[in-house]
Amino acid sequence: MSAPVPAFFSDLARLLNSGQTRAVVLSGNVHDLFPAARAARQIGGAGETAFVPLVPFLLERTETAGLIRLVYELNGPVRVGEADRAALKDAWIRWKAGADADTLLLRGLGQRGENEADKLGREFDSLMHEAIGRPTQALEFLRQLTICSREALSGSLLILIEAADVLLPAGQGGVSGLPADQLRRVAIVEDWFCDPDFIEGGDSVVLIADSRSAVHPRVGRLPQVLGVEVPAPGVRLRLEYIQEFLKDAGRPVRLWAGEETGPQSLAEFTAGLNLHALRQLLAGAAHSGEPLTPAGVIGKVEEFIRAQLGEDVIEFKKPEHSLEDVVGFADLKAFLRTELIPRFQASGEAALPGAAVAGAIGSGKTFLMEAVAAELDLPVLVLKNVRSQWFGQTDVVFERLRSVLEALQKAVIFVDEADTQFGGVGSGTHETERRLTGKVQAMMSDPKLRGRILWLLMTARIHLLSPDIRRPGRVGDLIIPVLDPTGADRKDFIRWVVKPALGGGANDELVSRLDAELAPTTSAAAFASLRSDLKARRAMASEGRAPGEALSDEAVFAVVRDRLPPAIQQTRRYQELQALVNCTRRSLLPDPNVTAEQRAEWELELRALERLGIA
Numbered sequence: 001m002s003a004p005v006p007a008f009f010s011d012l013a014r015l016l017n018s019g020q021t022r023a024v025v026l027s028g029n030v031h032d033l034f035p036a037a038r039a040a041r042q043i044g045g046a047g048e049t050a051f052v053p054l055v056p057f058l059l060e061r062t063e064t065a066g067l068i069r070l071v072y073e074l075n076g077p078v079r080v081g082e083a084d085r086a087a088l089k090d091a092w093i094r095w096k097a098g099a100d101a102d103t104l105l106l107r108g109l110g111q112r113g114e115n116e117a118d119k120l121g122r123e124f125d126s127l128m129h130e131a132i133g134r135p136t137q138a139l140e141f142l143r144q145l146t147i148c149s150r151e152a153l154s155g156s157l158l159i160l161i162e163a164a165d166v167l168l169p170a171g172q173g174g175v176s177g178l179p180a181d182q183l184r185r186v187a188i189v190e191d192w193f194c195d196p197d198f199i200e201g202g203d204s205v206v207l208i209a210d211s212r213s214a215v216h217p218r219v220g221r222l223p224q225v226l227g228v229e230v231p232a233p234g235v236r237l238r239l240e241y242i243q244e245f246l247k248d249a250g251r252p253v254r255l256w257a258g259e260e261t262g263p264q265s266l267a268e269f270t271a272g273l274n275l276h277a278l279r280q281l282l283a284g285a286a287h288s289g290e291p292l293t294p295a296g297v298i299g300k301v302e303e304f305i306r307a308q309l310g311e312d313v314i315e316f317k318k319p320e321h322s323l324e325d326v327v328g329f330a331d332l333k334a335f336l337r338t339e340l341i342p343r344f345q346a347s348g349e350a351a352l353p354g355a356a357v358a359g360a361i362g363s364g365k366t367f368l369m370e371a372v373a374a375e376l377d378l379p380v381l382v383l384k385n386v387r388s389q390w391f392g393q394t395d396v397v398f399e400r401l402r403s404v405l406e407a408l409q410k411a412v413i414f415v416d417e418a419d420t421q422f423g424g425v426g427s428g429t430h431e432t433e434r435r436l437t438g439k440v441q442a443m444m445s446d447p448k449l450r451g452r453i454l455w456l457l458m459t460a461r462i463h464l465l466s467p468d469i470r471r472p473g474r475v476g477d478l479i480i481p482v483l484d485p486t487g488a489d490r491k492d493f494i495r496w497v498v499k500p501a502l503g504g505g506a507n508d509e510l511v512s513r514l515d516a517e518l519a520p521t522t523s524a525a526a527f528a529s530l531r532s533d534l535k536a537r538r539a540m541a542s543e544g545r546a547p548g549e550a551l552s553d554e555a556v557f558a559v560v561r562d563r564l565p566p567a568i569q570q571t572r573r574y575q576e577l578q579a580l581v582n583c584t585r586r587s588l589l590p591d592p593n594v595t596a597e598q599r600a601e602w603e604l605e606l607r608a609l610e611r612l613g614i615a
Helices: 007-015 037-043 053-061 082-098 101-108 116-129 135-152 179-194 196-200 235-248 256-270 275-288 292-311 328-346 365-376 393-407 433-443 487-502 508-517 524-539 553-560 569-582 594-613
Strands: 023-028 034-036 050-052 066-074 156-160 202-208 225-230 312-316 355-360 380-385 411-415 453-459 478-481
Touching: 007 433, 007 553, 023 524, 034 053, 037 292, 050 053, 050 487, 053 066, 066 082, 082 116, 082 135, 101 156, 116 135, 135 156, 135 179, 179 196, 179 487, 235 292, 256 312, 275 292, 275 453, 275 487, 292 312, 292 393, 328 478, 328 487, 355 553, 355 569, 365 411, 365 453, 393 433, 478 569, 487 524, 487 553, 508 553, 508 569, 524 553, 553 594, 569 594
Parallel strands: 023 202, 023 225, 066 156, 156 202, 355 453, 355 478, 380 411, 411 453
Antiparallel strands: 034 050, 312 380
């Protein structure tokens, strides 16, 4: 099996071969394994594919006559092949002395001591070796090598610099927050990449980093520096790796789908893993002898993604309740079953990119949408906090998040309190906030992710979400209002509230009496709180009643009458009105035949509340 050329390498080669740029930041999944067929043949695989780290992969793929490849890593020397080193050393001597080695030899005839060619050769060897632990000196030496190449070398250089985000860190406050040595390195590379002779020359530099945003912006965001993202391995590459591992494994790996279809099933279930993580999974199964199961594989994927992004950025949620467990909301649940869920399960243009769920605090938005997520039976990623307190880290976190999402086959992104996660893009918004919101917006409408990444945004303050997020083509395709229960839905809530206290269902007369008594209680959260109070009261002993004995009707009324609603009615009304005016479906409004005049009245009521300081 011949090794396919990864798309990211084709992009890198196109940028450099076309002369579009001479400096590229290669970021993303840079610490993984990559297919290198020639290495396998040297090992003895005879046409099979071996998997090697990124730098050996790049060296193999770029082996071309006239191209000298150099590799620099922080804790090592500048590495180059022996023949290329000799050619580069000879060019260095000619460039420094302004003459070739033979001329220098003739100049030194009759002179005592070391001739000029030997001195320059020794200088070259010293600079190559002294790069270890001296990154500032190493970068300046590499910059001079590109000048030497243009003036004294017949070929070109390709310089691979590992851990560029460590050599040129973004820091926490621009240049003012960098130590002097790091600041000098930034200045060296900035001058290097801005040099017109370098830009027009034939030499190229590839900076390898976890994230382009982690490289100092004075380098990483130069217009002449382009970026190439290394994605997580796709299903085809994962399948190829699985097949190679199973072929060479000393012990059998037991797959749940059997030997024939097992590798394909495993490749599909491991979306999101890189090849190193996939190897750990297979090696562990081979050692233990226990069969791999879908649940175990999914657990490994979740563990890997959390490790990539951090516990404070994302978590996996596995809702246990379904729409059947949601009290009330009869019409809304019917809509979710017949329209939202099928549109989320669709692919291509028929799929929804996402939905926003608006409603007053305590209206039950989160519980309802968790039920939807459970019905979809997809991985649910809860976005907790993309922002970082450190300068530049928000961009780094987002790049990792996007890389993870692009690797998944299909998933739900669950964002509660979305108005606090994503701000605006106006002039009064912080630059980092604008960039984050802009990137989220672009990802929501990315055709490559449509039908694969489903966004569920919950907020009580839908008006604070960026208008660009609320537009059609993003979650503006469907904005769902979740309103307080009325009519039959309200009576369903009342029955649900008193059932555990009474030890059985309430008759219609009792429900009607409670409905009148509970007039101040309107929200799903308020009903849930009352239910909790009643259950607690039943568990306690009282006059003439043992703990756990059902409450009488009058005891229930006593608990109800003792409760006072918090002073948040005007705030909740404001949030409810915002949900109504932002709703994108007539069928989801209390009156589907709502008129323009009624909508105008909602707007007037909103302005009146705002004049009272409610927002």
